Amino acid sequence: xxxxxxxxxxxxxxxxxxxxxxxxxxxxxxxxxxxxxDVVLDGVELAERAPLLPEIAELDLVRHFTRMAQRNHGIDVxxxxxxxxxxxxxPRVAERxxxxxxxxxxxxxxxPAAVQGTLxxxxxxxxxxxxxxxxxxxxxxxxxxxxxxxxxxxxxxxxHEHRHDDRDVIIVPDSAHGTNPASATTAGFEAVTxxxxxxxLVDVGALEALVNERTAGLMLTNPNTLGLFEVEIERIxxxxxxxxxLLYYDGANFNAIAGRVRPGDMGFDVVHLNVHKTFATPHGGxxxxxxxxxxxxxxxxxxxxxxxxxxGEPPSGYRFDWDRPLSIGRVHGFHGNVGVLxxxxxxxxxxxxxxxxxxxxxxxxxxxxxxxRTGEALPLAYPQHPPMHEFVLxxxxxxxxxxxxLDVCKRLIDLGYHPPTNYxxxxxxxxxxxxxxxxxxxxxxxxxxxxxxxxxxxxAQDPDILHDAxxxxxxxxxxxxxxxxxxxxxxxxxxxx
Amino acid sequence: xxxxxxxTAEDISSMLDLLGHDQLDDLFAHIPAHLxxxxxxDLPPGRSEDETLADSAxxxxxxxxxxxxxxxxxxxxxxxxxxxxxVLQRGELLTSYTPYQPEVSQGILQILFEFQTMVCELTGLPxxxxxxxxxxxxxxxxxxxxxxxxxxxxxxxSDGVDAPTRTVLGTYAHPLRRPLxxxxxxxxxxxxxxxxxxxxxxxxxxxxxxxxxVEDLRxxxxxxxxxxxxxxxxxxxxxxxxxxTPGSLGADIVVGDGQPLGQGLNFGGPTVGFLACAxxxxxxxxxxxxxxxVDVDGRRGYVMTLRTREQDIRRERATxxxxxxxxxxxxxxxxxxxxxxxxxLRELALGCLRRARAAAEQLTALDGVDLAFGGPFxxxxxxxxxxxxxxxIIDGLCDEGYLVGPLVDDPRGAGGPLVMVAASERRTxxxxxxxxxxxxxxxxxxx
Numbered sequence: 030x031x032x033x034x035x036x037x038x039x040x041x042x043x044x045x046x047x048x049x050x051x052x053x054x055x056x057x058x059x060x061x062x063x064x065x066x067d068v069v070l071d072g073v074e075l076a077e078r079a080p081l082l083p084e085i086a087e088l089d090l091v092r093h094f095t096r097m098a099q100r101n102h103g104i105d106v107x108x109x110x111x112x113x114x115x116x117x118x119x120p121r122v123a124e125r126x127x128x129x130x131x132x133x134x135x136x137x138x139x140x141p142a143a144v145q146g147t148l149x150x151x152x153x154x155x156x157x158x159x160x161x162x163x164x165x166x167x168x169x170x171x172x173x174x175x176x177x178x179x180x181x182x183x184x185x186x187x188x189h190e191h192r193h194d195d196r197d198v199i200i201v202p203d204s205a206h207g208t209n210p211a212s213a214t215t216a217g218f219e220a221v222t223x224x225x226x227x228x229x230l231v232d233v234g235a236l237e238a239l240v241n242e243r244t245a246g247l248m249l250t251n252p253n254t255l256g257l258f259e260v261e262i263e264r265i266x267x268x269x270x271x272x273x274x275l276l277y278y279d280g281a282n283f284n285a286i287a288g289r290v291r292p293g294d295m296g297f298d299v300v301h302l303n304v305h306k307t308f309a310t311p312h313g314g315x316x317x318x319x320x321x322x323x324x325x326x327x328x329x330x331x332x333x334x335x336x337x338x339x340x341g342e343p344p345s346g347y348r349f350d351w352d353r354p355l356s357i358g359r360v361h362g363f364h365g366n367v368g369v370l371x372x373x374x375x376x377x378x379x380x381x382x383x384x385x386x387x388x389x390x391x392x393x394x395x396x397x398x399x400x401x402r403t404g405e406a407l408p409l410a411y412p413q414h415p416p417m418h419e420f421v422l423x424x425x426x427x428x429x430x431x432x433x434x435l436d437v438c439k440r441l442i443d444l445g446y447h448p449p450t451n452y453x454x455x456x457x458x459x460x461x462x463x464x465x466x467x468x469x470x471x472x473x474x475x476x477x478x479x480x481x482x483x484x485x486x487x488x489a490q491d492p493d494i495l496h497d498a499x500x501x502x503x504x505x506x507x508x509x510x511x512x513x514x515x516x517x518x519x520x521x522x523x524x525x526x
Numbered sequence: 527x528x529x530x531x532x533x534t535a536e537d538i539s540s541m542l543d544l545l546g547h548d549q550l551d552d553l554f555a556h557i558p559a560h561l562x563x564x565x566x567x568d569l570p571p572g573r574s575e576d577e578t579l580a581d582s583a584x585x586x587x588x589x590x591x592x593x594x595x596x597x598x599x600x601x602x603x604x605x606x607x608x609x610x611x612x613v614l615q616r617g618e619l620l621t622s623y624t625p626y627q628p629e630v631s632q633g634i635l636q637i638l639f640e641f642q643t644m645v646c647e648l649t650g651l652p653x654x655x656x657x658x659x660x661x662x663x664x665x666x667x668x669x670x671x672x673x674x675x676x677x678x679x680x681x682x683x684s685d686g687v688d689a690p691t692r693t694v695l696g697t698y699a700h701p702l703r704r705p706l707x708x709x710x711x712x713x714x715x716x717x718x719x720x721x722x723x724x725x726x727x728x729x730x731x732x733x734x735x736x737x738x739x740v741e742d743l744r745x746x747x748x749x750x751x752x753x754x755x756x757x758x759x760x761x762x763x764x765x766x767x768x769x770x771t772p773g774s775l776g777a778d779i780v781v782g783d784g785q786p787l788g789q790g791l792n793f794g795g796p797t798v799g800f801l802a803c804a805x806x807x808x809x810x811x812x813x814x815x816x817x818x819x820v821d822v823d824g825r826r827g828y829v830m831t832l833r834t835r836e837q838d839i840r841r842e843r844a845t846x847x848x849x850x851x852x853x854x855x856x857x858x859x860x861x862x863x864x865x866x867x868x869x870x871l872r873e874l875a876l877g878c879l880r881r882a883r884a885a886a887e888q889l890t891a892l893d894g895v896d897l898a899f900g901g902p903f904x905x906x907x908x909x910x911x912x913x914x915x916x917x918x919i920i921d922g923l924c925d926e927g928y929l930v931g932p933l934v935d936d937p938r939g940a941g942g943p944l945v946m947v948a949a950s951e952r953r954t955x956x957x958x959x960x961x962x963x964x965x966x967x968x969x970x971x972x973x
Binding site: 061 | 527528529530531532533537538540541542544545550553554556557558561562563566567568569570571572573574575578579582583584585586587588589590591593595597598600601603605607609611612613615616617618620621622624625626627628629630631632633634636637639640642643644646647648652653654656657659660661662663688690691693694696697698700701702703740743744766767768769770771774775783790791792793794795796797798808814815816817818819820821822825826827828829831832833834836837838839840841842843844846847849850851852853854855857860861863864865866867868869870871872873874876877879880881883884902921924929931932951952954955958
């Protein structure tokens with residue numbers, strides 16, 4: 030794979046590179062009177078030694094992190110077909126927008142008059158999101174999709190509580206991402222699973238049998254985690270709404286339908302969006318993302334506080350409204366990952382409504398095309414419906430050769446490709462979940478399909494080439510079992526080897 | 527209109543041919559027609575990069591950029607060195623995702639291992655995770671850990687924990703029916719911890735607290751432990767340039783916001799939450815954890831570990847619902863701490879303390895301006911302003927080019943809200959004199 034440099038070499042940690050007396054930092058001269066620490070901090074327990082931070086000169090610092098970067102795969106390096114992650118190109122203009130000094134240096138406690146630009150940008154982003162989802166109002170506080178899930182579920186909880194309606198069950202499909210049931214528990218609900226039918230869609234009959242007066246709501250991605258559009262979404266919505274429950278839309282797969290289908294029109298009451306997926310803000314190795322939540326008018330009173338308000342029509346000024354008596358509270362110390370939200374706004378402004386519809390169409394085109402190409406190597410797990418922006422292959426065919434999908438994935442690395450998501454969703458045996466996104470060219474997809482076909486072919490002829498993969502990387506397969514059994518979670522001089 | 531997709535018209539038609547479709551819309555034909563948008567959305571048309579940037583620059587310019595920052599309240603105007611930005615813009619780090627395939631993610635994994643090590647050093651505890659969203663939600667996650675570990679549900683939360691964090695903690699605790707009781711702050715600005723009931727899972731305090739005052743963590747830990755409760759400390763990380771680490775004084779879980787560590791202001795986010803704990807709680811950690819191991823050839827390498835706690839495996843029985851967190855912000859903090867070094871951290875903490883003492887001295891020399899508390903402070907302190915509306919003073923100072931705040935409620939309920947003032951290493955004696963002069967004028971104008 031293209032992760033380069035120092036094959037089969039370990040890189041010392043910053044602590045091993047450290048030499049006493051070296052440093053990078055130089056702080057400004059202090060031009061105020063000195064203080065006697067023992068006097069001004071009388072009675073305070075002071076540090077007996079400085080924390081063991083590295084002592085390193087700036088060039089060696091830069092080289093260390095450059096080497097770290099060279100040992101890492103990113104979208105900038107190559108194809109990154111992780112299902113449900115929308116690993117698409119991250120436009121660089123967004124970096125420039127977020128770095129504008131007016132945005133970058135805005136203090137969260139500044140009086141509103143001093144931060145009108147940021148407030149207006151955030152308010153505009155909310156307008157984009159409400160129109161794109163077909164809903165009424167938004168909060169930008171959640172720092173990630175999972176925190177958005179928690180916020181949405183807490184609002185569902187508050188809605189029922191306010192009506193003195195005691196409901197304690199959130200229904201989650203068996204194909205759902207693990208955050209859905211985990212968020213339901215975190216929000217104080219019992220998570221109950223509804224099975225998928227043989228065609229990969231929610232078993233609507235089973236759902237109708239499951240709903241009752243305990244049902245607080247249903248969490249659903251549409252298209253679902255298999256990449257299939259739940260065509261009976263309106264019957265699903267009716268089943269939930271008829272018993273007094275609410276419908277939660279997990280926006281992990283919004284890239285398939287942005288600008289073309291709106292969750293609000295499908296009957297959803299609350300939506301979270303992952304701006305690091307659909308709106309291409311950088312994933313950053315696992316965050317920071319942002320998970321704005323958009324809700325119907327009925328749920329608006331329960332939004333986290335504060336809420337951004339525009340005064341006048343057209344708006345002449347922006348401020349925070351803290352007086353939200355029915356609010357669920359808040360989930361962030363300030364106003365969410367604003368730097369990330371500004372990047373998302375720039376993405377929306379670049380595309381406009383038409384651009385988003387074109388984006389999602391090409392995402393679906395690429396997924397259908399790649400599903401057709403990879404179908405020669407491994408079958409679709411659920412071929413009954415056409416895939417949307419992603420698809421799931423079933424890799425059980427290689428098992429007769431003593432090979433698992435994990436081995437295929439590791440072999441893909443040697444063939445130059447980051448593997449897809451594997452062993453998810455859980456309802457597919459030996460699953461490979463593939464999302465190419467719209468920013469990949471057909472020749473890239475052809476190359477990946479050929480590599481997958483090669484790896485699957487090798488499974489029959491030379492399975493050890495898969496068992497021994499990867500061989501081209503800085504380290505080979507790692508002993509995860511002993512890492513968990515005897516965890517070494519920090520560097521110490523004693524663990525230096 | 528932006529189009530980052532590479533497809534030529536020819537690409538599209540040949541791909542559609544393979545699929546047996548005539549046009550792109552056919553890919554959506556199985557979706558009920560009335561759910562497909564038939565009209566243009568009520569949104570502006572797409573714009574060129576140049577125009578988008580120009581629009582953004584106009585908005586950014588609508589923010590005041592001329593303010594001399596003495597504001598605190600959890601967000602501090604520390605310098606962010608150029609190397610931090612340079613590292614963050616490396617595409618291999620910026621555009622990577624959660625390191626599910628460790629062989630091609632050793633860079634992020636090793637950096638997170640280094641981050642965990644540094645968090646352990648700052649907190650004085652042996653175990654840390656690979657980041658959380660921010661300091662406020664980190665307190666909520668720590669409380670959940672403590673409730674699970676003690677099998678108790680009540681939380682005692684100091685009034686010295688900042689108001690947003692207390693609200694976040696309440697938002698997380700309410701659905702799980704975990705009661706929150708307040709702990710009072712007294713005249714010197716410190717929390718009083720005594721007579722802890724037997725059903726308390728944890729005592730939650732901040733170091734320094736939201737009034738800037740250094741807490742007596744050793745006493746708090748002893749009181750908490752005597753009742754079988756854990757001590758959770760929300761730490762402002764630069765404080766340990768001078769103070770003993772919370773872990774060395776008996777804290778069981780130490781969390782905080784890494785904003786002061788190379789994150790910049792960004793209107794409060796993104797920053798990075800951190801969490802460290804005493805030995806024995808590893809398997810209750812929320813979020814990602816990186817561990818060191820070896821590969822099949824015996825070479826050192828890093829993996830995400832203790833994975834069976836996590837939502838993608840444990841689902842509704844996970845220790846938390848966290849998936850994506852704040853990795854790149856943790857990278858920034860790691861670069862910053864390495865840039866700073868141990869000597870730099872001490873100089874930073876001491877430099878801020880000297881500036882804050884100088885500011886406090888000059889500001890309290892004004893008539894009707896007093897320190898709200900008698901206890902020791904580091905880079906931030908609380909002022910009580912007599913006979914004026916403090917909010918109007920803050921606005922007036924802003925007009926004069928000085929940013930102070932936030933306003934915080936006086937925990938003793940006496941008088942109006944207090945004004946927080948913080949001094950970073952970037953403030954000069956001239957800045958401090960300027961602020962004092964501006965405050966003097968504002969007090970005169972408003973009395």
